[in-house]
Amino acid sequence: MKQAIAARTDIGMGTGKLAAQVAHASLKAYENAGPDAQREWKAGGQKKVVLKVKSENDLFELAEQARREGLPHAVIRDAGHTQLDPGTVTALAVGPARDNLVDRVTGDLSLF
Amino acid sequence: MKQAIAARTDIGMGTGKLAAQVAHASLKAYENAGPDAQREWKAGGQKKVVLKVKSENDLFELAEQARREGLPHAVIRDAGHTQLDPGTVTALAVGPARDNLVDRVTGDLSLF
Numbered sequence: 001m002k003q004a005i006a007a008r009t010d011i012g013m014g015t016g017k018l019a020a021q022v023a024h025a026s027l028k029a030y031e032n033a034g035p036d037a038q039r040e041w042k043a044g045g046q047k048k049v050v051l052k053v054k055s056e057n058d059l060f061e062l063a064e065q066a067r068r069e070g071l072p073h074a075v076i077r078d079a080g081h082t083q084l085d086p087g088t089v090t091a092l093a094v095g096p097a098r099d100n101l102v103d104r105v106t107g108d109l110s111l112f
Numbered sequence: 113m114k115q116a117i118a119a120r121t122d123i124g125m126g127t128g129k130l131a132a133q134v135a136h137a138s139l140k141a142y143e144n145a146g147p148d149a150q151r152e153w154k155a156g157g158q159k160k161v162v163l164k165v166k167s168e169n170d171l172f173e174l175a176e177q178a179r180r181e182g183l184p185h186a187v188i189r190d191a192g193h194t195q196l197d198p199g200t201v202t203a204l205a206v207g208p209a210r211d212n213l214v215d216r217v218t219g220d221l222s223l224f
Contacts, residue, residue, distance in 0.1 A: 022134065
């Protein structure tokens with residue numbers, strides 16, 4: 001079981017901003033998962049990988065794939081109080097789900 | 113309502129590593145919070161701030177303060193599969209709780 005979180009590389013987020021967006025995405029996708037997936041993932045140490053996605057367009061395509069695969073996922077838009085314009089899409093989390101299912105969606109992205 | 117997550121600056125975590133540790137801490141402290149705090153925080157957009165802490169020692173002192181204040185919190189140790197030695201303490205999350213209570217613990221740290 002794992003969760004993959006893809007953060008955009010094309011909007012110049014600072015380290016702390018990026019970490020906060022990844023955490024938002026992680027929690028929101030986690031809450032969209034069923035209780036069995038939640039439990040299994042936590043029992044295995046809640047494995048997370050943070051990946052790079054290069055554009056809003058790519059991010060939405062991955063979100064659409066996650067939807068088609070029936071995987072828990074969440075797209076995050078920034079409130080825009082700092083650094084970014086309000087509503088900027090920043091991150092996508094996919095899972096927790098089985099590794100091979102998550103990889104179907106995010107397997108081509110590189111590690112952050 | 114907010115949650116503050118302090119990540120260590122003295123162990124050379126890369127951006128993706130740091131984001132994953134912050135997300136672990138965030139989720140774990142969230143699960144240690146009561147249902148009212150969880151609900152209220154999410155209704156307000158799950159505000160998160162990511163802060164710098166300069167040593168393991170400082171991190172443990174803040175965790176101890178959070179404990180004394182009765183605030184939900186979580187200390188994260190890395191499994192050490194990559195980059196860090198197994199068991200390295202990486203991050204502390206405090207809250208969700210009222211802003212002024214969180215600030216009692218983490219108010220002196222600077223933004224990441």
